[in-house]
Amino acid sequence: MTPPGKMKDRIMKVFKKLNLKMIFAPSIVAAIGGFAIGVIPPIRKVFIEDGAPLRVINDTDSLLGGGAIPTVTLIIGGNLLKGLRGSGIQTSLIIGIIIVRYVALPLAGVLIVKGVMKLGLVHSDPLYVFVLLFQYALPPVVNIATITQLFGAGEKECSVIMLWTYVLASVALTFWSAFFMWFVS
Template sequence: MQEEILSAVVPLLKLLSLTVMGLILAHNKIQIIPKDTFKLLSKLVFALFLPCLIFIDLGRSVTLENITLWWFIPVNVVISMVIGFVLGVIVVLVCRPPPEFVRFTIVMTMCGNTGNLPIAILGSLCRSRANLFGKDCLQRGVAYVSFAQWVSVVVVYTLIYYMMEPPAEYYEIVEDESIKYGGGSEESDFLREPLITNNVQDDEEMQARETRTQGMRLKLVQKIRVVAEKTPIKNIFQPPIIASLLAKFVGSVPQVKSFVFGHDAPLAFVTDSLEIFGKAMVPSVMLVLGGMLAEGPNVSKLGVKTTIGIIVARLLVLPILGIGIVSLADKKHLLVDDAMYKYVLLLQYATPSAILLGAVARMRGYAVSESSALLFWQHIFALFSLSFYIFIYSKLLVALT
């Protein structure tokens, strides 16, 4: 029992030690490394280290057959977001955050970190001799995580980007778009006026219903147009996503794969160089996290009750529900018979809110300090919740195998 507990806690202790180093280096009283350096390191992680790691490990593991076998990984991300959305609504109803932060509360409960943090956890876990996953532990783990990362990015920069619109601006945009695309028309008028009265003839009722349908269609088109125009499509095709797409293409074509990967491959020197960069991802991302924690929580208007509600929903309740989802999927024979595959699915429910949400908040100018403070407290609590659930997941995987 003691060995099992240690095998679950030690990987997190390794990550914690890296985080503490980053915290010490960035602490205001010491500040051996300035904040700007951590920002630069964060950009290197995002633009270089993480894409290299994804391309190498996913490219080596993926095949056309695997693409069809791994279909449940992106589906699981969507399921976790749907459950997170429901939990976010419950948090709103129970904790009653300020009206301007209702959508923010739902978003922060809904979207977890499905990229760099799970990879960092796997990187630490696979270095342990007592890990459950055997040979090529990290390569398979990174491949599974990377396979579904595009789903999270697309959702964040479409639906979440739209939901993170400041409430006042949102209604102004819809109103402006209504004037721009339908101002003065009958359809636009029907968006603002009652369409059916109690004392009309049958033919007038039919006409009114048809007009109301047209008005609803116009309103839907206008909203879709707003989302399309306001969605930063270029942000969807970020370096990690491009690396993932390239890895899937290279891995799916045997002739190309043999040209890129393998000891005797003509481009082996390139992949070796990329692999060196990729190995810097795990320590770098934990140093960046330590630098973020060193800054401390910003002033937040979200409220202590709502903050606790989001943390409990995201880091305690959602992982329990995730165990049920993954166990049910396994009983229905929807999963690949690989302990690492199931572990990654479980991990998608246990991580704190995506750091990417903080970037979206800054882009939108909405709840910037609140997102920073919430991410701070979530990552503090996650050090304990992840240790607990990694132990639970290890016991569960032993039972399932």
Template structure:
């Protein structure tokens, strides 16, 4: 009996120590993220003013156009092969499932809360579309930098974690620039700035369509007025290029992802660029150096953006709280169920805990920052900025809790 009781006590102590270790491993990356964001907040404050709004815009453009593509190209290209290309198929599928499940939850929440007109679809998007790129990259980088991380070697942990996240970037971008773009289309009044039921007639066309819609059609006569068949074909292609918003897909991170996958799965090109003894490896190494600056730059910019506060939002307290709660506390359990079901069905690579961890992260992130860009183009950028402010503040608490749970499940 004494042996039995002592065994139970020792097991409880070991379990308690294991829980403390998991809490430490999960909380430290969040603490590092918070520290860098706080430094950006201080630099952007009116007392220091080293990182003003214009500087943050330039920093964001630098990250989006150079640093993030370099990171994706170097890490994904070195990790991807033809075999892994087919093994990792569930990563983009998981991103699609993330958007579908999150949007369904957003639809239910929006139906219950009934946000003010015309922010019904906006509420669905803010709940359904999470940050599958920047924030997971930051979490993985901070987690793997610690030598006591449960995933083993720090370099392999970082390389594979970033490769898994980068492999799904192109799918996330397609969702942003198709689904989100369509959902955030301005209402029939042509603007989100609606004060009452009566809308000035000058903002409407005769058929009650938004003023912004026909702008693409106005270019057709000048294009097709040329009798040349070559010019007619060119004008037709350019019209559909603009109509389908295809240029939005040619973004630097997407181009870097596609190039990395194409070069990585072709053995000749892989040996030419990505292997350590390759004649062009200096280019890959240069991209790795530039990519290393992505994490601190984007966190400084994010922290600086929080200095402006939530702004003057028309969503109201009830809708704002509902979006934050649903995004951070209702979507992740659904994602956990999806990943566990996929594991049971044999869709995931066996014994790859980092793969499962990344899939779970994709369901647990705050609202996508890229969706704010589309919202700004659509005229509801102020409301989107308010949501991003509050959801990132509360995500510090929620992400730490979900990371502890995921590590307990995986290990």
């Protein structure tokens, strides 16, 4: 057994190595706070329910949240515009990412979903299975671009990758939608 002093030193070393600013980013703190407000009944009564004294905060959140989708659309547009300028990424790297994203990942998704269905962890509702499978074929999310912008690393590369994955998304999503519809029927 380790003496308490050594254990404390080890824990302090771990906390010093962790970047707590990154771990407790505003979005994560907001998600944890929102979860707590929604799950804990006394807090829920104060913020969310009809006639709650602090319901104005919930209404304000809803109003601000309504602007999130147009904002994300602008961010995608800005990133795709940066991707048009290029960044010196090798073409083979882009092709490799696209193959993994639109071929290997959906095929892995089929195996994973089929496996969890055989184990009985997922019921076989066709719409539910289709949505599970479809998640594997979607293009990369905007959060990746936001993170690269936040840390200032790989912005141009991320923009080029997003550009080409979104350009090919219509073809890939059409194919995989048809395949997944066949698979669940």
